[in-house]
């Protein structure tokens with residue numbers, strides 16, 4: 001294969017492009033994870049994580065993917081047979097539900113059409129109906145990466161409070177943290193699950209649990225088996241700046257640098273940047289005459305846009321053309337959306353010109369693959385970016 005000149009456009013909604021500074025930080029020599037240099041690194045990233053999750057409590061960091069951090073959230077807080085309220089917002093919500101079932105939990109899985117987020121009114125009704133208080137946790141995916149629909153976490157918190165229900169509230173922020181407004185403490189979330197390869201602009205390999213005092217108290221009585229994921233040993237070791245097993249030292253170097261970059265730009269500016277790029281992408285989509293999978297404007301994801309293929313088929317062939325001709329990876333349709341949609345990731349290490357390049361590849365790909373569309377989407381996005 002000939003050397004592809006220019007940088008690969010990794011425009012899937014995670015893993016995202018890793019900034020040069022982070023790549024360089026990852027390449028530092030590995031150090032003794034029981035020595036003083038490591039302690040300084042760990043204490044710095046612990047403090048930075050608290051600021052990104054917006055919590056005063058310790059954030060547990062695992063050497064794991066996001067799936068591991070999902071498992072940690074469940075096994076640390078729940079017992080066999082506990083009932084969990086989950087919502088079918090898309091592929092990832094379905095996988096988290098499947099994991100809960102495999103762990104021996106009972107799941108009330110509220111059906112959905114994979115085109116919108118969780119309805120806070122349904123949360124309130126479900127909890128109000130649960131007079132025996134059997135539901136032990138409400139689990140929501142903040143940004144459903146398979147569909148491009150957001151769930152409104154602050155409103156769901158209010159719905160739980162209106163129902164006066166004591167269930168824990170767990171939120172998957174795997175593709176929203178560091179890109180979309182998120183506040184663990186203020187929104188009364190008990191366990192926030194996240195990972196490294198999306199808004200944090202790192203390679204895959206770190207999983208996170210931000211934990212409330214209520215979740216920590218629940219973990220004292222939780223009876224699901226756990227060992228590697230158990231919070232108590234990790235938190236005890238973290239107190240002194242260390243880990244109880246070998247940490248992913250080089251990813252922590254990268255995390256320190258990524259947190260520095262996020263803080264330099266400012267979380268509010270980052271959130272505004274992502275909303276602006278989401279809006280520009282949707283303007284392009286409108287001109288192309290193609291459909292956004294997400295149906296609710298207030299739930300449009302700022303970090304990815306899922307495009308429905310005309311005729312509901314051919315997305316994989318189209319993505320193949322874009323990869324071959326323009327060296328750009330677009331996200332595939334997952335689960336029941338396979339081949340029916342493709343996903344444009346516009347998150348992480350990304351700016352106006354990255355978006356124009358991305359949308360340019362998407363529009364040229366339509367012509368080459370024979371996808372019916374109206375030309376001019378990129379021009380509409382550029383006009384918006386130049387004016388806004």
Ligand code: PLP
Pocket residue numbers: 014065066067068092141143144145146172174175195204
């Ligand atoms: N949850 C969401 C919302 C995701 O987007 C993903 C992965 O893309 C996961 C969970 C699973 O994370 P991982 O693939 O890192 O295990």
